[in-house]
Amino acid sequence: MQDETILDLFWQRNEEAIPAVKTKYGAYCAAIARRILPDPRDAEECVSDTWLRAWNAIPPHRPPRLALFLGKITRETALNRWKANNAQKRGGGEVPLALEELGDTFSTGEDPVGREVELAQLGQAISAFLRTQPPQTASLFLRRYYHLEPIRDLAKAFGLTESSVKTTLHRTRKKLKTYLEKEGFL
C-alpha cells in the first residue's frame, strides 16, 4: 500500500491504518527498536507504542516521509525506554557503547541550555555540519549514532576494517565538537 493511502486512512480515522502501517513498516521499526533495546519484549512494546503515537499525531500531522516519521518515533520511544531500564540497571545493546564513544569526545558536564528547543537547534547544527563532510563520513556517523548500527556491521557494509570505522568516527566526533564550539553550543 502506498504511503499516501496509509496516511489517508489515518486522516479518515480508519483503524485499518494500523495493520497497514504494521505490514509495511513493522520490520523496519522493529529493527530500530532492537538495536536500542536488547530485550525483545521491550522492543515489541516500543513498536506497539509507535503505532499509538502515530495514531495520535496523524492528523493533524501529515509527514512527507512516513518511514522516517515512524523511525524517529520508534527511536525516541526506545531511547526513553532504554534510559528508564538503565536507571533500573537493565540497559544494554548499542546505546551504552555509542554513549561511551561520544563521552570520549564530549564532556559529561551539565547542558548549559534548556532542552526541547535547543535539541532542535542542535539537530539543525549537526545537519549543517554533516553536509560539509564527505558523503561516506556523514553516512557512517548517522548510521552509528542515529541508527545505532554496530561497528562490525558498518565495517561490513562499507567494506572497511572495524579499526578504520572507529578512526573515522573518532575524527568526525572531534570535528563536530570543534564545529559546535564555534557555533556556540559548547
Add this chain to the structure above:
Amino acid sequence: MKPDTLLDALNYVDDDLLAWAEEPGTKKIRRFPKRLAALAACLTLLLGATAFATGALDPLLAYFDDPSGLYLEGFLAAGDSVANDTLEIRLEGAIADSRTAYLVVSFIGLDEATAWDLRRGGLDVRPELVYTVVTPEGEELPFSTSTMGTYTTGKSQAISHFEDADLTYVFAGTLPENCSMEDMDQVCLTYEGLSLSLPVGDYLCPEYALDPEGEGLPAVSHLRMSAIGFSYTTTDEELYLDLLPIFTDGTVYESFREDYGTSAGGDSHSVTGHWCAGSPLALAVLDLNDYCGLQVNGVNYYFVED
C-alpha cells in the same frame, strides 16, 4: 554537553540526510586501489566548491555537478518567477529525464518578516507546496514520489547559494510506472495561489535504452540511462544493483558512486535513481558522449537507439 543530549538531538537531524544515509547506494564504498580515483574526485569537488565560494562559478553548480558545462547553459537555466505582496518564488534551474524532473526553486521574502522567517526556518513552506505534472490533455497528476531538500546551517538558518534568495529547495518528482516525461506537457509547482509551470519537454536531457552483452540479468529489464540517472524494472524487490558507467573506450568508471530511490507498482518493481555528486542535494550530470553503457553487477549493458 552530555553525550545522551547528542543522541537525542540526532532525532532532529534533517529528514533528507537521514533518508540519504539509509539509501543502499550511499553505503557502497570501494576500497583501495579505487581510493585514488575517489580522492581525485573529492579534490575536483573541493576545487569546485572553492571556486564557487569565491564567486567564480554559477550558483547552480552547488546543486548540479556539470563538469562538461554542456547542460548549464542549455537545460538548467530557467528564470521564471511569480510573486505576491510578500513572497517571490523563482525557478533557478531544471532538468528532467523520462522518469524524473528536478527543479531548483528559490523563495525570496519581499518584506523583512517573510525573509527572516524563510531564513530561520520558521516559515515551513513544505506542507503547502504541491508539485505535479500536467498531461497534454490538461490533466494534473501527482508524482508517484516527490522529495525536496535544502541546505541549512547551525541554529536553523537556511542557506541559499543564490545571493538574493532567502531559501532554495531542490525538488525531485518521479512519474508513476508506465508514464514517460516525454508524454507530459508541464511540471507545476504551486504554493498558496502562486504557481510556476515549466514546459518539461524543453528540459529533457539525453537518454538511452540499454541491452545486455549476451545473457542479461534475469530479474532486470527495461534498463535506461540518462545524463542524470537511470531506471529499470525488476521482479526481485530485494535486488541490489551495483551500477558503473562504461566509458566509450571500454573502461569502467570505477570510482563512480550511485544513489537511488525506489517506487513499486503492480507485479513488477520499477526503480528510478539519480547520479549523486557528493551530497544528497547535488545531482551529477554526465556527458553521455563520453559513455557507451553501464556495467550492472558485472554484466555489461550498452546503449541502443530507441
